[in-house]
Amino acid sequence: MSAAGAAAYIGIGANLGDARGNVQRAMLRLDKLKDTKLTGQSSLFRTAPVDADGDDYINAVARIETRLPPDQLLQELQALELEFGRERPYLNAPRTLDLDILLYGQQTILTDVLNVPHPRLTQRAFALIPLLQIDPFIAIPGMGAAHEFIPGIAAQAIQKL
Template sequence: MSKTIAYIGIGANLGDARETVTQAIDLLDRLPQTSLIKRSSLFRTAPVDAEGDDYVNAVAQIRTELLPHDLLLALLDLEQQFGRMRPYINAPRTLDLDILLFGDQHIDSPSLTVPHPRMTMRAFVLIPLLQLDPLLHIPGQGPAHQFVPRVSDQAISVIS
């Protein structure tokens, strides 16, 4: 089985969000057939199209032998371990884990879309991604940095 580089978006705004995001990053490194390559700084951002407290966000770069849908199931399991509930769309979250990129694959299934469909519209995704790889290319869309002007009105600050 070949190893794939994937990028995981991580966010939380309920409970001790900073600790939750830090723990989630550590747990990504413990997923079967997966290792953490590097992580971005932690960022504080206001909710986008949502309500509640500010979010703590980060992006992790991983190397995995898991298939995309198996990785998604593992991420959903981690969310459940942190008490994730989905009472309505964009509800506040104890933990949110999204597959942003999975190698250069395009995936469009009922349960998973990669590249993540809103990643180019969110500072809390683009800025941490570019911190990890300033030359990152989004399959089918081009260089990630070209989308930064679209999110320049979204407040984002490094917290660690």
């Protein structure tokens, strides 16, 4: 990736079907997106659903370098979710694959369809812990060092697989 690329962090989760396999395959597919290269990945983690129902989730975070602008990256991620059979019958429904842009460079983005940094990144162990595993010193634009939010998620159960 050239200097024009941006580092982005993608939250990956699934709790339907072969959730573990879907997360692992999605990680590989991120490396095949146009103008994008996978440059880091966390371990897999098991977590209970938060504000949702269904089976436990398998979660991970991927770091990519991409030349895709944020809105186009979102479109590519949503197409990948559909490829994996994602359905959205209701808010926070169980899913075969969920891909979220957690961070996109140092940008703060607020549109009708995209909110970056992800609005619940600092409140969810399943996103924050894998992110910190990739980059323990990462800062969240407009919020500060990511590790400073650990006390707020300490009560959330998360198991490294």
